[in-house]
Amino acid sequence: MPVQVGGSKVAEPRARLELSPTAVSDKGRASSKKIRRRRQKAPAAPSQSPMQRLFDTSREVFLASSPGFVPPPDAVARLSGILNDLKPHDVGVDSSMPYFKHADSKGPPRVTYLHFYDCPKFSFGIFCLPKSAIIPLHNHPGMTVFSKILFGSMHLKSYDWAKSPPESHDTAIEHSDGARLAKVNTDSVFDASSETVVLYPENGGNLHCFTALTPCAVLDVMGPPYNRADGRDCAYYDESPYLTGGDEQYSWLKEVSTTFEMKGIQMPRKFSVSA
Template sequence: MPVQLGGGGKVAEPKDLSATDKDRPSSKKNRRRQKKPATSAAISPPVAAMQTLFDTSREVFQDSLPGFVPPPQAVARLAALLNDLKPHDVGIEPSMSCFKNADSKGPPRVTYLHFYDCPKFSFGIFCLPKSAVIPLHNHPGMTVFCKILFGSMHLKSYDWAKSAPDNDNNALETSDGARLAKVNTDAVFDASSETTVLYPENGGNLHCFTARTACAVLDVMGPPYNRADGRDCSYYDESPYLSSSGGDARYSWLKENHSTFEMKGVQMPQRFIV
C-alpha cells in the first residue's frame, strides 16, 4: 500500500477493488492507491495453502461487524493455521526486492501485498526492510491476527486505560486531547513466535512495528477499516505518564497526530476460489 496505512490495517490494508464507495475501507489509508500488477519477484503460492487460509478466514469472520469478536474456538483455529504457515505457502521469499531498502537516503519503505478484502475481512502481508517502521496506529472495532513469517521485529502495543494506576487521581484524558493508555506488549517477535491476536477493546488494539531485520508480517483482520462507518485509522504520538508518585513505564499518554503513513501497494494474483 502508494497506499496509505490509514489496517491494517493495521495497522493495515488496501481498498477493496470491487467494493462500492460506501463499502470501501479507510480513504485515509488508501487515498492514493493505484492498482499494480504483482511483482515478478513474487513466487506462486501453493493453491491449497491459500485456499485454506481464505476459507478459514471467511468462516471465522462470517458474522463480522464493527466490534465483532470471533468465538474462542474460531480464534484458536485461525491462529493455529497461521502458526503453521511458511513464506512459500503465501508466495514470498526474503530475496524479494520489497525486503530491501532501495533508497539509502530515506527511511525504508514498507510494501503491502494485498491478497483479498471484502466488507467482512481482509488479508495481506506487510513487507518491511530492516529498520522500517509502521507507526503507532489503532484498529477501531476490529479483530486482527498477526503472524511473522520470517525475520525479527519489535512490537509495542497499547490498550486504552480504564483507570489511572495505583488509584492516582489523574484524569484519563488531558486538556489537549491525549488519552491514557496501558502497555500490552513491548517485546521482540520472530517467525518462531505464535500468532498474536488483538481485539476491539483489548489485546493491544493500538500497535507499532519496528523491523530489526527484514521481515514479513501476515495480517488477517475483520472488519476492514471503513471511513464511512467512522472507523478510519488514526496515528498517535506517545509521551510519558507521570503519576503522583513519579513515572510509570506501564502507561503512556497517546495523542492523535492526524498524520498518514504511505506504503507501496501491490495487488497479488488471486490463487484461490472465492
C-alpha cells in the same frame, strides 16, 4: 504346460472345469470385492492450498463480523493454528524480494503491502518491511486482528486504552489537548518462531507499532476491515511518558496527522483464492 512330442511342442488338452453353484457365487463375491477395492483406490481429490485453507477458515470465523465483533475462542484457536503453520513459500514471499530491500538511502525504508483479499467482513495481506522500517503507532477501530510473522524479527509495542488511571493516581484519563491515557500491553521482540498475535476491539493491544530489526514479513487477517465511510479510518498517535512508579506502564497517546504511506501490490494470480 506344453509337452515334447517328436521335436514338436504340443499343448496339453485343457481339462474342463465344472463350477458348482457355490463356486460361482464365491466368484461373484470376489469380483464384487475387486470392484469395491478399485473404487476405494480412486485418486484422492487434490488438497487445498495453504492460502485457500486460510481464506476458507477466515471466512467462517468472520461470517458474523461487524464493528466490535469478537470471534469465539474456538474460532480464534482454529485460525491461529492455520497461521502458525504458514511458511513463506506458502504465500510466495522470501527475503530476496525487492520489497525487503532499502532502495532509497535518503529516506526511511518503505513498507509494502501485498494485498490478497478483502470484503466487508474481513481482509488479509502481508506487510513487507525492510530492516529498520517502521509502521507507526496506529489503531484498529472495532476490529479483531490476527498477525503472524513469516520471517525476520521485529519489535512490537502495543497499547489498550485505559479505563481508569492507575491506583493512587487521581489524574483524568483524557487531556484537554486530546491526549488519552493508554496502558502498555506488549513491549517485546517477535520472530517467525512466535505464535500468532491476536488483538481485539477493546483489548489485546489494539493500538500497536512495528519496528523491523531485520527484513521481515507479517501476515495480517483483520475483520471487519478499515472503512473510512463508516467512520473507522486508521488513526496514528504520538506517545509521551506517564510515570506511575509501579510495574505497569502507561503513556499519553495523542492522535496526529502523518505522512506515512505504504506501497500496495496485488498478489499474482497463482496465489489467488476462490471465494
